[in-house]
Amino acid sequence: MKTLGKKIRLLRHQKSWSQEDVAKQLEISIPAFSKIETGITDINLSRLEQISKLFEMTVVQLLTFNDKEGQESYNTEVDSLTLKLHEREMELIDLQKKIIELYEELRAFRK
Template identity: 60%
Template sequence: MKTLGKKIRLLRQQKGWTQQEVAKQLDVSIPAFSKMETGITDLNLSRLNQIAKLFNLTLVQLVSNSDTDDIKDYSNEISMLARKLQQKDDEIIQIRKKIIALYEQLEKDTPTL
């Protein structure tokens, strides 16, 4: 059951969803969903169907062990890319400030007719 919980966690992370968001969609508490992800709670067929639908999977795809290897934990890569994106955004802001300053300087230095 721990493998299934790990798979559910990785699927959730792939979607970029928090435990709170998934718990709300499944109509369970956050601690109850956390127990599903950690494998503490055994899931009944009804709950497995609900989770499979949430992630657009068939029940077989959800419980199949072979799919577990295909799901990768991209959380570190996503964090790294988010930091790089923020750095680029900061660079763009600085360049825009320089352009505005240069434009203002140009207006000041240009004689009016």
């Protein structure tokens, strides 16, 4: 069941949902959902159906979900977000430079 739990966690991450979000939708506690993801708790068929509907999949799709495909999608998303973060950091550095330049102009103007 650990593999299924990893698949569920990967799907949850792809949707950017927290454990709390999923637990609420399943109407279970966060610790109970955490035990599903970690494979501590075996999932009965009705819970499996509930989880598959939540992720808009059939039970068969959920059980046969390819970890590598999901991981590649997850990695692509992480790479994209990392690039956006780098771009924002560069924008921030440029703005900081402009503030320093304006401050120095203001100081020179006051003298």
